[in-house]
Amino acid sequence: MNAPVVIEGIAYWSRGLPSWAAARDHVHGAAMADDAPARPSPQLLPANERRRAPETVAVALDVALAACQAAGRDPATLASVFASAHGDLAITDYMCATLAGDPRSVSPTRFHNSVHNAAAGYWTIGAGCMRAATAISAAQASFAQGLIEAMAQLDDGAEAVLLVGYDGESAGPLAAVTPSGGLLGGALVLSRTSRAGAPRLRAQLRDGQADRGGTLSRLTQANAMAPMLPLFDALAGAGGVVRLAAGAGRVLELDIGHG
Template identity: 55%
Template sequence: MSRLPEINVLGIGAWTDGLPDWASLRAFARGEGGRIEGAPKRPSPTMLPANERRRAPDSVLLALDVAQAACSAAGADPSELASVFTSTHGDLAITHYMCETLSGTPTDVSPTRFHNSVHNAAAGYWTIGVGCHQPATAISAFDASFGQGLIEAALQLACDTDRVLLVAYDSFAVGPVAHTSRSAGLFGFALVLGRADGLGNGTTLKLDLQQGSVPPAHGALIEAVAANAMGPAAVLAQALAGGDARCTLDAGNGSLLAIEIGHD
């Protein structure tokens, strides 16, 4: 058992198919609303110029959209925040394109798609787009990617920063890759986190790293995004939306992250 410092949730951003913001996701999770007819098919972060939005892959648009929304909800200047970007697979559609092109006509690889294929592509777009010179971390831990991202953010808060942006996202798989690295649709979830003030203000998270297996979790939002590789993030999102007192995340290697939630 290893208890991490208590942290505050200062702002939330979220996006999935038919639910393009945290307000609609929260209502859906509570059973108070459904998917929105005519909702945008792709995220559209306003921080990017229109020509950049057209060129950027869905995974980057998704990450930037939820990151921007979380910062806005927190009233935080994004240029001043350290960030942790966590994704299970990065962009699987680009991975498929790269493999297919390299196996057939390797000299035809697009330079733009190549630079979007790296795992820290979204973090790079973000820091350049908002003019941020604070540290940016990009990680992956397969099914434990969200749990490990939250642990990383909490440890950064414990060590040397007052606030940190956590961005979790995954996009869809295509081609042969979809048989081994399964993911459907788009799901992104972002939190601006801060050190808890000890006064019980705001939503708080108490994180406890333990050995053990993660019990199954249920809820409308959890089931709705279960096919996406970042589905585990919906466990915390569902708990925050529903006012639950606790939830459990996979932390990898036979460990779990038990979370006690204090709601404001």
């Protein structure tokens, strides 16, 4: 993973910071928006689907499209990697509780949205994308493992890859296994194509401890996808070296430069 990866597009969403521009400005001292929406409204979906989609799908699709637009890439042309700790934890809790207590009353819509690749499926349908879509779950290491997968696809010949990290609230007994609060999404469009001024990453797996991050990490630290935030903090600031949780005792060390 020593060849540099170019970040063509960046997107972000959390409550109070509904865009990458808002998140970047907040890192540099700007206030959060008082009138920011409580949940995203992904324009890729028809209005009815937009209302029915769970929050996790909504935030994943919102940042995915924003990253593609920032990169100037057609979403239909990109392979994608969607990473979340364990999918939609609130829906999973509902499914487990309902199957245990009254299995005949399971909601078909919630069952449909309970699978881990729900966001990836909505994305490929909404974007009309026939390229490979991968869903990754690796608890706190999910984003780092998703980044490794995206880089591997670039090494295998993909022109560009969309990486999306997202998670929502956990509920019930699962909250003790994977605590998660709030709603968070971040996305990157990655390629090997040099772009003037674009951030570049060099990655290396090492033993060590993950960084704690800065402003964005502190703001949304309760979310299960918060381990990705040291990278977004660094991208909003001066760059440098960032270490993301990649597994037990392991980190993905990212050296951030600019073209």
